[in-house]
Amino acid sequence: xxxxxxxxxxxxxxxxxxxxxxxxxxxxxxxxxxxxxxxxxxxxxxxxxxxxxxxxxxxxxxxxxxxxxxxxxxxxxxxxxxxxxxxxxxxxxxxxxxxxxxxxxxxxxxxxxxxxxxxxxxxxxxxxxxxxxxxxxxxxxxxxxxxxxxxxxxxxxxxxxxxxxxxxxxxxxxxxxxxxxxxxxxxxxxxxxxxxxxxxxxxxxxxxxxxxxxxxxxxxxxxxxxxxxxxxxxxxxxxxxxxxxxxxxxxxxxxxx
Numbered sequence: 001x002x003x004x005x006x007x008x009x010x011x012x013x014x015x016x017x018x019x020x021x022x023x024x025x026x027x028x029x030x031x032x033x034x035x036x037x038x039x040x041x042x043x044x045x046x047x048x049x050x051x052x053x054x055x056x057x058x059x060x061x062x063x064x065x066x067x068x069x070x071x072x073x074x075x076x077x078x079x080x081x082x083x084x085x086x087x088x089x090x091x092x093x094x095x096x097x098x099x100x101x102x103x104x105x106x107x108x109x110x111x112x113x114x115x116x117x118x119x120x121x122x123x124x125x126x127x128x129x130x131x132x133x134x135x136x137x138x139x140x141x142x143x144x145x146x147x148x149x150x151x152x153x154x155x156x157x158x159x160x161x162x163x164x165x166x167x168x169x170x171x172x173x174x175x176x177x178x179x180x181x182x183x184x185x186x187x188x189x190x191x192x193x194x195x196x197x198x199x200x201x202x203x204x205x206x207x208x209x210x211x212x213x214x215x216x217x218x219x220x221x222x223x224x225x226x227x228x229x230x231x232x233x234x235x236x237x238x239x240x241x242x243x244x245x246x247x248x249x250x251x252x253x254x255x256x257x
Contacts, residue, residue, distance in 0.1 A: 004067055007019060007020050007024065010079050010085075011084075012075065012079060012084075012246070013049055013052075014059075015044060015049065015059075015062060016063075016068060017068050017069065017075070017079070017086060018067050018068060018069060019079075019085070019086045020067075020069070021088055022088075022098065025041075025067075025095055026098055026099070028067070029102075029163075029187075030102070032187045032188060033108065033162050036187055037187060038181060038182065038185065038187060038189065039187060039188055040065045040066045040177055040181050040189045041067055041069065041095065041191070042062050042065025042067065043068070043069055043071040043193070044062065044068055044070060045071045045072035045075070046072050046074050046235055046236060046239045047231065047232070048170055049075070049239065049242075050234075050235045050238045050239050050242070051170070051235070055171055058170060058171035058174055058175075061171060061175050062174060065174075065177075069095075070089050070090065071092045072216075073089050073214035074214050074243075075089070077214070078243050078246065081250075082246050082247055082249075082250035083250055092190070092191070092192050092195065093198060093205070095190060095192075096165060096192045096195050099188065099190070100127065100130075100131045100134060101131065103131065103133070103134045103163060104131035104134045107133050107135055108162040108163055109135040109136075109137035109159065109161045109162045109163070110134050110136065110161060110162065110165065111137040111138045111156050111163070111186070112138075112139040112165050112196070113139070113142065113152070113156065113164065113165065114142035114165070114166055114167030114168040114173070114192075114196060115141060115142055115167045115197065116141060117141040119196055119197060120141050122199075122201070123139075124136060126199055126200065137159035137161035138155060138161070140152055140155065142167060142172075149179070149180065150180075153180040153183050153184050156180075156186065157183060157186075161186050162186070162187050163187070163190070164184065164190065165190055165192050165195075166191045166192065167191075167192050167196035167197075168191070170191075170193070173191040173193070177191060203223055203224075204223065206218075206219035206220075207219070217232050218232075
């Protein structure tokens with residue numbers, strides 16, 4: 001029986017998010033690597049929750065992940081306000097670093113998929129330096145055509161990787177994992193978004209105080225204002241409206257239940 005069955009989920013806008021801590025996630029991953037059983041991690045933040053309401057492919061891919069985690073403090077705050085508290089935020093990039101540390105200790109094979117070629121090469125060099133015990137199973141940049149997906153998936157399958165990190169934007173990474181995860185047969189599949197850019201030093205992660213304040217989105221906008229200001233303005237506004245409705249609904253239901 002999977003260890004996941006011991007933990008509850010919180011339904012927010014039709015997405016079931018697991019209430020777990022980082023140690024729980026690492027234990028799940030270790031269990032699946034030992035059993036060579038596939039575990040696909042799904043991460044949701046404010047933007048992804050908003051976009052999944054209209055992007056049916058993204059919603060389908062999220063719902064087909066084995067476990068969905070809250071990669072955003074506003075989601076944790078909302079869960080508490082509606083009376084269904086999540087234990088904590090579990091950031092996708094932190095999971096990646098923890099898995100790399102464990103892989104270095106246990107000589108696990110890791111495959112890296114995504115980002116631009118130059119960034120990917122910096123990531124591989126960084127892994128070899130900071131996590132020397134990691135066995136590099138292979139790496140492919142994220143700029144491949146849909147017609148090339150099968151070949152990419154075949155290379156990953158043939159690598160006998162224990163862990164696969166997919167650093168592509170949404171919904172491309174979620175769709176790729178939904179279509180090919182069973183074929184690739186990798187125990188741990190983790191979509192890490194822009195984490196390779198952070199690892200390579202191309203972009204900086206928000207200071208700890210901003211992470212704890214739920215302001216990482218603002219730090220990203222400051223770094224890339226032209227590209228991101230409109231996206232976050234729209235998604236954050238929609239999320240606030242949805243959250244207010246969810247809070248009123250939860251409290252109204254409590255009063256009359």
